[in-house]
Amino acid sequence: MNLIAARLNRISPSQTIAISTKARQLKAEGRDIISLSAGEPDFDTPDHIKRAAIAAIEAGETKYTDVAGTMALRKAVAAKFKRDNGIDYTPQEIIVSTGGKQVIFNAMLATVEAGDEVIIPTPCWVSYPDIVQLAEGKPVFVPCSQNNGFKLRAEDLEAAITPKTKWLMLNSPSNPTGAAYSAEDLRPICDVLLRHPDIWVFTDDIYEKLVYDGFAPATIVGVEPKLRERTVTMNGCSKAYAMTGWRIGFCGAPVQLIKAMDKLQSQSTSNTSSVSQAAALAALEGPEDAIDVMRAAYRERRDLVVAMLNEAPGITCSKPEGAFYVFPSIAGCLGKTSAGGTKIVDDEAFVTALLEEQGVAAVHGSAFIYPGYFRVSYATSTEALRDACTRIQTFCQGLR
Numbered sequence: 001m002n003l004i005a006a007r008l009n010r011i012s013p014s015q016t017i018a019i020s021t022k023a024r025q026l027k028a029e030g031r032d033i034i035s036l037s038a039g040e041p042d043f044d045t046p047d048h049i050k051r052a053a054i055a056a057i058e059a060g061e062t063k064y065t066d067v068a069g070t071m072a073l074r075k076a077v078a079a080k081f082k083r084d085n086g087i088d089y090t091p092q093e094i095i096v097s098t099g100g101k102q103v104i105f106n107a108m109l110a111t112v113e114a115g116d117e118v119i120i121p122t123p124c125w126v127s128y129p130d131i132v133q134l135a136e137g138k139p140v141f142v143p144c145s146q147n148n149g150f151k152l153r154a155e156d157l158e159a160a161i162t163p164k165t166k167w168l169m170l171n172s173p174s175n176p177t178g179a180a181y182s183a184e185d186l187r188p189i190c191d192v193l194l195r196h197p198d199i200w201v202f203t204d205d206i207y208e209k210l211v212y213d214g215f216a217p218a219t220i221v222g223v224e225p226k227l228r229e230r231t232v233t234m235n236g237c238s239k240a241y242a243m244t245g246w247r248i249g250f251c252g253a254p255v256q257l258i259k260a261m262d263k264l265q266s267q268s269t270s271n272t273s274s275v276s277q278a279a280a281l282a283a284l285e286g287p288e289d290a291i292d293v294m295r296a297a298y299r300e301r302r303d304l305v306v307a308m309l310n311e312a313p314g315i316t317c318s319k320p321e322g323a324f325y326v327f328p329s330i331a332g333c334l335g336k337t338s339a340g341g342t343k344i345v346d347d348e349a350f351v352t353a354l355l356e357e358q359g360v361a362a363v364h365g366s367a368f369i370y371p372g373y374f375r376v377s378y379a380t381s382t383e384a385l386r387d388a389c390t391r392i393q394t395f396c397q398g399l400r
């Protein structure tokens, strides 16, 4: 009898974690490695948030809370959705989970039947297909080209819809491309969805606060309130407040679905950490100047990285609206041979040779279901970014 259940064969370990592990290994061997593979802010959690957590511990807020989160936090989340997105949710329409990831996991496990289709625009975050498959659903990938800013076109969405379509997953700003949807971008997508009343929408807005040059981010229900009754509006503290380790994600959704997610969560993790919830309350209710500082640093780094990558022969890099990633094309590098003698047959060969020959770790596009590209995370110091981009230029100049 097999020890490991067949359901585990449907998923694979995170490829972004695999490349970070390889980079760490090389570093341990004494190699000079710069990692551009991180999916988290390099900033520390702001002080007032840390202090709120310490105060909560000292005040004895160290016990179970409601599964869906403390009432104070759910009210603060509802206020956030009103303030930032113009959406009215009651605390009963909110659940707080162990990171945005658990919100996605709960929503899929609570709703997807075997064979249900989930439309995932690509490039996509690595975990979406695996979570859908764990729930026995079928990911339906819709490629979104660089020419269209890596954004989903209404006609491509329409063409992907079948009677089995249960969900559309939408991520803005996007991991891995940084592309973000404006209200104008979302309007035609909402129009398609209005014509298909059985399809639910999951919007992953976890990078919402990280947008640059005055870009106004938008989310489905904010643009089309008629879709409120079949949308999960997901967000969290991980990226905006540099709180990845605290594990706070949340969503607003119709009560029927929130109850189902609450039931599932009650039999898995129960509430997320009470101390983290106190910290999240301080994050949502507190000043946002720390975010302004991070945003300014990210924007400067984005501009530096885009400019330097576009100087590397064979690479073309668009300038995205948000997040802390860029997703350059390596079309002009494919088929060539590196200075170290590796034939660049695909994006995986590119990132492997780049790591081995120049000590720069980045993630191949195939991990995001989009070959021919690679992801650079600029959530690292300007100095390291400048060094890494110079090495990428050297690598590309060496291709023959």
Ligand SMILES: Cc1ncc(COP(=O)(O)O)c(C=O)c1O
Pocket (backbone or CB within 6 Å): 039, 098, 099, 100, 101, 102, 125, 171, 174, 175, 204, 206, 236, 237, 238, 244, 247, 248, 249
């Ligand atoms: C697009 C996207 N959604 C969700 C998450 C998960 O966030 P959390 O750490 O809150 O679970 C990530 C983290 O990398 C992400 O990039």
